[in-house]
Amino acid sequence: MEADIITFGEAGAVRAALRNPYATARRFEIEAFDLDWNVVDTVRLTRSRLSLAPGGQTSLLAVLPLEGQEERTIYLCATSVPYRQSSAGVRGQVCGRYRVVHRNY
Amino acid sequence: MKKQLGIVPVLLLATGTSFAQTDDVIFNGTVSDSCTVVADTNGTLGLNGTGTVLASTETGGSAGQATITATGTSFNVTIDAITTFTTGPADADTNTTFSTTYDASGATSATGVDGATPTSLGSGITTLGVNANATKTSGIFSAGSYSLTATVRCAP
Numbered sequence: 001m002e003a004d005i006i007t008f009g010e011a012g013a014v015r016a017a018l019r020n021p022y023a024t025a026r027r028f029e030i031e032a033f034d035l036d037w038n039v040v041d042t043v044r045l046t047r048s049r050l051s052l053a054p055g056g057q058t059s060l061l062a063v064l065p066l067e068g069q070e071e072r073t074i075y076l077c078a079t080s081v082p083y084r085q086s087s088a089g090v091r092g093q094v095c096g097r098y099r100v101v102h103r104n105y
Numbered sequence: 106m107k108k109q110l111g112i113v114p115v116l117l118l119a120t121g122t123s124f125a126q127t128d129d130v131i132f133n134g135t136v137s138d139s140c141t142v143v144a145d146t147n148g149t150l151g152l153n154g155t156g157t158v159l160a161s162t163e164t165g166g167s168a169g170q171a172t173i174t175a176t177g178t179s180f181n182v183t184i185d186a187i188t189t190f191t192t193g194p195a196d197a198d199t200n201t202t203f204s205t206t207y208d209a210s211g212a213t214s215a216t217g218v219d220g221a222t223p224t225s226l227g228s229g230i231t232t233l234g235v236n237a238n239a240t241k242t243s244g245i246f247s248a249g250s251y252s253l254t255a256t257v258r259c260a261p
Contacts, residue, residue, distance in 0.1 A: 001138050001139060001140065001179070001180075001261050002138070002179065002261045017137075019141075021141045021142075021143050021174075022143060037185075075260060077258070077260070079256060080142075080144065082144065082147075082254075087147075087148070087149050087150045087250075087251060087252045087253070088147060088148030088149055088150050088161050088166075088169055088235075088237045088252070088253060088254075088255065089144075089147045089148075089169070089191070089252065089253070089254040089255070090144040090145075090146070090147055090148065090169035090170070090171055090235050090254070090255050090256075090257060091144050091254055091255075091256050091257070092141075092142025092143060092144045092171055092173075092256075092257050092259070093142065093185065093256050093257065093258045093259070094140050094141065094142055094258075094259050094260075095258060095259065095260035095261070096260075096261070097260065097261045
């Protein structure tokens with residue numbers, strides 16, 4: 001859930017695996033955050049919303065832009081979206097941390 | 106003649122295939138560094154006697170619960186800050202502050218930790234109790250149905 005990505009370009013790509021641990025089908029939202037947990041909306045994702053059957057697995061590709069920085073760390077998070085809402089709902093979010101490093105050689 | 110006698114014992118050893126033999130069959134496996142969060146139980150908000158606090162710790166309220174499974178010790182748990190009600194009357198968020206706390210048991214031990222404070226998860230299964238609180242700094246909660254969502258985050 002942690003990785004360094006070396007790139008000679010202006011972005012790094014990472015493929016992340018996602019599994020539905022619930023006994024029922026679930027929807028998931030994928031978001032990217034910086035180290036202060038601000039949303040990074042310039043990250044390109046193959047899918048930002050998806051549904052998975054119980055125990056179902058999938059992978060998604062994320063392109064993490066450096067945006068002029070030599071090094072950048074981004075959290076890629078999957079959040080389960082409950083189908084039902086109660087007065088104090090709880091949802092789970094699992095994140096991986098990825099560091100993109102630019103190289104010139 | 107002496108040379109021939111010297112060769113015979115060597116040939117017997119080389120063709121001695123009648124001995125029982127064992128060999129190992131190797132199985133390799135890898136457990137990836139992973140974290141799983143399952144939100145098991147939603148909580149309930151109760152109203153205090155003066156109408157200024159809606160919280161899972163008030164009478165009639167109950168904590169939510171999540172189960173976290175971590176295969177390593179590199180993960181932390183926090184609860185994302187709540188900034189608004191998910192549903193509620195028009196003035197639900199006016200003069201309202203939100204907070205969360207959590208308790209952990211199992212592979213991780215923690216009691217009454219502020220939601221924003223990370224706790225290092227132990228390797229294994231952690232049961233997390235989640236409490237949410239909404240407090241009016243001015244005025245009271247008006248009649249209506251309220252709901253909020255606490256997000257349990259597992260991150261390295």
